[in-house]
Amino acid sequence: MMGKTALINAIAPTNRGLLATEPQKQAILAAIANLEDLNPTPRPVEASNLLNGNWQLLYTTSKALLNLDRLPFCKLGQIYQCIRVETTSVYNIAEIYGLPYLEGLVSVAAKFEPVSGRRVQVKFNRSIVGLQRLIGYISPENFIHQIESGKKFSGIDVPINSENQQGWLDITYIDDDLRIGRGNEGSVFVLTRT
Template sequence: MIGKAALLDTIAGTNRGLLASEQQKQAILSAIARLEDVNPTPRPVEANNLLDGNWRLLYTTSKALLNLDRVPFYQLGQIYQCIRVQTTSVYNIAEIYGLPYLEGLVSVAAKFEPVSGRRIQVKFERSIIGLKNLIGYGSPENFIQQIETGKKFIGIDFPLNDDTQQGWLDITYIDSDLRIGRGNEGSVFVLSKA
């Protein structure tokens, strides 16, 4: 699809948005809007086979995510959003790299509820922050399996019970390997199936 290739070309070299100039940001938002207009999946939330799985972040305007790269001596690694449709669970995982043996991880576990054909309501339930080697992190899949068994991790591992720890996400485009979403804080997310 030409629109998809154009979006991916426009995103290339921006390091998920960290290096995007204002001109690039505008070009990316235009390419996103063009692709959203031809979304092949009219009711993305109901397309369980497409939605389910591990998604790797390609681009975002989310300040909360991009600010993870501003920690001294560290840089942002891969960011994943892993969706488990069967359990209505979402796991956001950001890998942090820096000094040897001090690579870190910032993760949030949440539950989601479909509220329309393209919108999900998200309630954040748990935050986990720590060193990858102490947590035993090998991959998103392995980490999620540990979370689902109820494991308590070494580091900062705490519940998020506050009603303010929620939001919504509109899935505005999805196909077999690309997903675009727009969040309640005005952020845009472009992800590829990992």
């Protein structure tokens, strides 16, 4: 599809938004809006077969995520959002790289609740921050399995008061391999299925 190609080409040189100039940001937002108009899935939240799975972040305007790259001696690695429709769970995982043997991980777990055909309410309930080696991080799938089995991790592993830490996300485009979302803080997210 031409709209997807235009969006992917606009995103490619920006390192998920970290390197995006103001003109690039405007071009990307225009490409996103064009693609949203062509959304083949009118009620994305109800398309559990499309929504379920592991997604890798291609682009975002989220300051919270992009600022992880500004930590001293750290570079932002891959960012994943893993959705488990059966348990209404979502796992956000950011890999952090820097000094050898000190690769880190920042993750939050949440529950989501559909509130319309394209909006979900998200309530964050657990935060895990630590060194990948100490946590035993191998892959998002393995990590999620450990979380779901009730494992307590080394590092910072704390519950979050979901009444204070919540938001919503509109899924504005989804097909077999691309998803676009717009969050309550005005952030945009473009993800591809892994």
